[in-house]
Amino acid sequence: MFLPIDSAAAKSDLPRNCTFSESDWRILAGFWHPVAFCHEIAEKPVPAKLLDVDLVIWRTGAGISVARDLCPHRGTRISAGRVDGDQLICPMHGLHFDPAGVCSKVPSNPDQSARISPRLRLQTLQVCERYGIVWTCLSDNPVWPVPDWPGLKDQSLKRVFVPPNTWAAAASRHVENFNDVAHFPWVHKETFGGSEEDRFPSYDVTETDYGLMFQLGYEEGGNRFPDDVPGDSRHVVYTYQLTWPFSTIIVIQPNDSWYVQYFADTVCPVSAYETRIFQVATDTTGAPDEEFLIRESLMINDEDKALVEAQRPEDLPLNIRDEVHIPADAMSVAYRRGLVNRFRLGGALVS
Incomplete structure (x- = not known):
C-alpha cells in the first residue's frame, strides 16, 4: 500500500x-x-x-x-x-x-x-x-545497431506491412522458428511447403558483423512468384540474415528468375512470454501485390503460431545439451550458442 x-x-x-x-x-x-x-x-x-x-x-x-x-x-x-x-x-x-x-x-x-x-x-x-x-x-548506450536490411532500405521499392500480431511465446522461440527450415513440409503444407519426403542439404552458418547468415536451396510446392515462369513447383534459394538478438530478413530468390523477395521479421519482447511481431516485405517488381502478400504471410504465421505457443519449456534452452538436435538445426544451435557466448544471456549477472 x-x-x-x-x-x-x-x-x-x-x-x-x-x-x-x-x-x-x-x-x-x-x-x-x-x-x-x-x-x-x-x-x-x-x-x-x-x-x-x-x-x-x-x-x-x-x-x-x-x-x-x-x-x-x-x-x-x-x-x-x-x-x-x-x-x-x-x-x-x-x-x-x-x-x-x-x-x-x-x-x-x-x-x-x-x-x-x-x-x-x-x-x-x-x-x-x-x-x-x-x-x-531502454538504455542510453545501445550495444548493437538497428538491422541493415537489403531491399527494404531501397526507397524505390514499395514496402508491404503485415498487420502485427502478438504471440504467447518467448521472442527467442519465435526467432528460432522463423529461422528453421526443416518444418516447411510439415507445418506449411497449405502454403509453400514441399513434400514430407524432402531431405534438406547440409548448410553452413556464418558469423557476420551483425549476427548470423546461412543459405539453403529448397524445392517449393506450388508456384507463388509473380514472374510468369511456368511450373507446379519452384526451386528457391533462401538466404537468412539474422541480426542479434531478434531480427531476421530472408532473401527469397527462385533460381530461374529475375525475381527477388525480401521478407523481414523483427519482434518486440513484450515480456518473457509474450511477443509482438512486425513483418515488412518488398520485392524487385517495385510494387508487390500487397493484398496477396499480406494474406499469404498471415496464413504462414497462423500455421506456425499454435505450435510455437505450445512449445515447452517456454524459455529457449540455452544449454545445448538440454534438447536433442538434428543436422537441420545448424542455425538453431549457432543462435543459442551466440546468445550465450556473445552476450551472456541465460547466465549470471556480470559485474
Whole structure:
C-alpha cells in the first residue's frame, strides 16, 4: 500500500513483476527493439510494452517520441491523454510535455510564468524510425545497431506491412522458428511447403558483423512468384540474415528468375512470454501485390503460431545439451550458442 520512506534507496530500474531474470533484462535492455509501425502513430498517443516496461509513443511536428508511460506528477498512464500540437497532455491534471519530455505547462499553477521544476520530465528513450518501424532502446548506450536490411532500405521499392500480431511465446522461440527450415513440409503444407519426403542439404552458418547468415536451396510446392515462369513447383534459394538478438530478413530468390523477395521479421519482447511481431516485405517488381502478400504471410504465421505457443519449456534452452538436435538445426544451435557466448544471456549477472 505504501512505499517506504527511503523509497529512493529501494527504487530499481527493473519493472515491477519483471518476467525476465535481472541479468537477461539488463542485457536485452541494451538492444534496439521494434515497438510499433510508424503509420500506427497518428493523432493519439499509443501505449506499448517492451521488456515488461510500459511505454507511450506519440507523434509531433518534431517526429516520433517514446517515453515510459508514466507522468512524473502522480504516476498516471500518460498514454490515456492526448496530443495537441507539439504537446503531450496528461489526462489527469493536464500537464503538458514537449517532444523531449520536458514539462512546458502546469495548468493549475496560479502563476503561469513561474518556473517549472526540472523534475517534471518524462523518462524519454532513444528513437529510430527505419523501414517504417519505430525502434527504441531502454538504455542510453545501445550495444548493437538497428538491422541493415537489403531491399527494404531501397526507397524505390514499395514496402508491404503485415498487420502485427502478438504471440504467447518467448521472442527467442519465435526467432528460432522463423529461422528453421526443416518444418516447411510439415507445418506449411497449405502454403509453400514441399513434400514430407524432402531431405534438406547440409548448410553452413556464418558469423557476420551483425549476427548470423546461412543459405539453403529448397524445392517449393506450388508456384507463388509473380514472374510468369511456368511450373507446379519452384526451386528457391533462401538466404537468412539474422541480426542479434531478434531480427531476421530472408532473401527469397527462385533460381530461374529475375525475381527477388525480401521478407523481414523483427519482434518486440513484450515480456518473457509474450511477443509482438512486425513483418515488412518488398520485392524487385517495385510494387508487390500487397493484398496477396499480406494474406499469404498471415496464413504462414497462423500455421506456425499454435505450435510455437505450445512449445515447452517456454524459455529457449540455452544449454545445448538440454534438447536433442538434428543436422537441420545448424542455425538453431549457432543462435543459442551466440546468445550465450556473445552476450551472456541465460547466465549470471556480470559485474
